[in-house]
Amino acid sequence: MAVRKTSPAHAQIIHAGTPDVIAQYEQSMAELEQIVARLEQGDATLEQSLADFERGTQLARQCEHALKAAEQRIDELTQPAETAPDRSTEPKSKPTMPPADAFFDV
Template sequence: MTDTPVSEMSFEQAMKELEQVVGKLERGDVALEASIALYERGDALKKHCEAELKRAEEKVATLTLDRDGQPTGTTPAEGM
């Protein structure tokens, strides 16, 4: 695991670390205080990944196509 702030991680970095956190918690060989810290880190990583996926989904959803099915640009997503 890293000390990198979650907000600075790419989706791939966050997913990799989240998998490590889940693995450690599932093994159950971590002290209670460390388990709590791991859980909190995992929760932050999960939220970050969900936000990144939503952002990517919105970009894909706003893509517009011309008559030939070719991208013509993007339309701002609602609320952006």
């Protein structure tokens, strides 16, 4: 049996719906919400605000990446199989063209 190798990006897409990825996304979102709340209060020093902003940016990117991976996974799962052509949009019978001599006196 051959072992199928996957790229790290493809592996991440495959595992986009796993509990670990979902838990990590949820943790990142919770931390991001806390950071946003702290920044909105405006009580932090400039240094702390910059550190929070930097961390918030990292978390937002992680969440965005996880969402894109999940979206790609959903697209993969909902695409019709390539082996079975979709015949639902094909006409039942193909229109036939009358012979050329039907239009002209030959």
